[in-house]
Amino acid sequence: MRALRIWGIALVVLAALFVAVDRVAVYIAESQAENRVEIPGTRIGSTDISVRGFPFLTQLAGSELDEVDVRLTGIETRAGGRTLRISTLDAELRDVRLTDGFSGAVADRATGTVVISYExxxxxxxxxxxxxxxxxxxxxxxxxxxxxxxxxxxxxxxxxxxxxxxxxxxxxxxxxxxxxxxxxxxxxxxxxxxxxVGGLPNGLKLERIQPTEDGLEISGTGTGVRLAG
Structure with a gap:
């Protein structure tokens, strides 16, 4: 009985360690990915990435992530000879394939919302x-x-x-x-x-626009959406 208790405690400790290592790996991956997101012809103010799903390490080993949420802030691009700034771009990416030695990412499916302020x-x-x-x-x-x-x-x-x-x-x-x-x-x-509206990831097509008090809210969907690499 004592041996079973010891094994039980050991399994709990190992499970806790695995979860901790998995979460640390997610944090490191998110931090590195935030520095790699690029959209041709634009300048991005800031990037925030959240990788969903557990365990992360098994997803990483298969080079495919189930869900990734991305927020880009202050995207600047040129339109009609003028700079058009997108306040925020929020994208939900699904079935994200990691490519080019983890330097690139392509989502099979994506939904996104763009906000352009009236200013x-x-x-x-x-x-x-x-x-x-x-x-x-x-x-x-x-x-x-x-x-x-x-x-x-x-x-x-x-x-x-x-x-x-x-x-x-x-x-x-x-x-x-x-x-x-x-x-x-x-x-x-x-x-x-x-x-x-430039500065959008390749593959994301805008479909609906709605004036709100905070600005123009534009939503869209896409397939094969590339955010990096």
């Missing part, structure tokens, strides 16, 4: 244009135009849509003209615009 969207718009939340799934766009040498400012409620899974289109529902010839055309040249 950053304003910077990506035309000069003299301000973009804000307009409520009820709309954005408010304010622009100033010159009519016969006189500056005229107009604010419009605009609908935001996605084109080709990569481009944000902002289009005013209605422009107050007040009988001034050509005013609507001038205002739309300022307030209506399209900007490509």
């Amino acid at each position: 950053d969207l304003t910077k990506a718009a035309s000069d003299g244009v301000k973009v804000e939340y307009g409520g009820k799934n709309k954005v408010k766009v304010t622009g100033t135009v010159n009519v016969l040498g006189r500056p005229i400012s107009r604010s419009v409620l605009s609908t935001v849509t996605l084109l080709d899974g990569r481009t944000v289109r902002v289009h005013a529902d209605k422009v107050p003209g007040e009988g001034i010839p050509g005013l609507e055309k001038l205002v739309r040249e300022k307030t209506d615009f399209e900007r490509e």
Whole structure:
């Protein structure tokens, strides 16, 4: 009986040691992976990676991870000759294959959500244009135009849509003209615009856009999504 108790204690200790070693390995892997995430043509402010599933060591031995959550913050890329900054990109990766000696990672399936703040969207718009939340799934766009040498400012409620899974289109529902010839055309040249959302991992396609108080929230899915290597 005593021998069985000793073996039982030993198994508990070994199990605890295995869990501890496994968790340390996860921490080290996450830290190393955060330094390796790259998206061509972009600059990433910070990266946070969480590897899910247990045990991690057996997943690592098979070069495939069940679940990986990634948050990228402050992604900067060029769009329409201007810098478009993505505030956050949250991605849930599934069945992630490690490649190139663990320097690369490709997810068979992925879902992701991008948030672009109105401040950053304003910077990506035309000069003299301000973009804000307009409520009820709309954005408010304010622009100033010159009519016969006189500056005229107009604010419009605009609908935001996605084109080709990569481009944000902002289009005013209605422009107050007040009988001034050509005013609507001038205002739309300022307030209506399209900007490509670059800086996304290859394989991730945007599918749905939603204006919120915090910014434009854009979600999408993808297959064969590459985040590193």
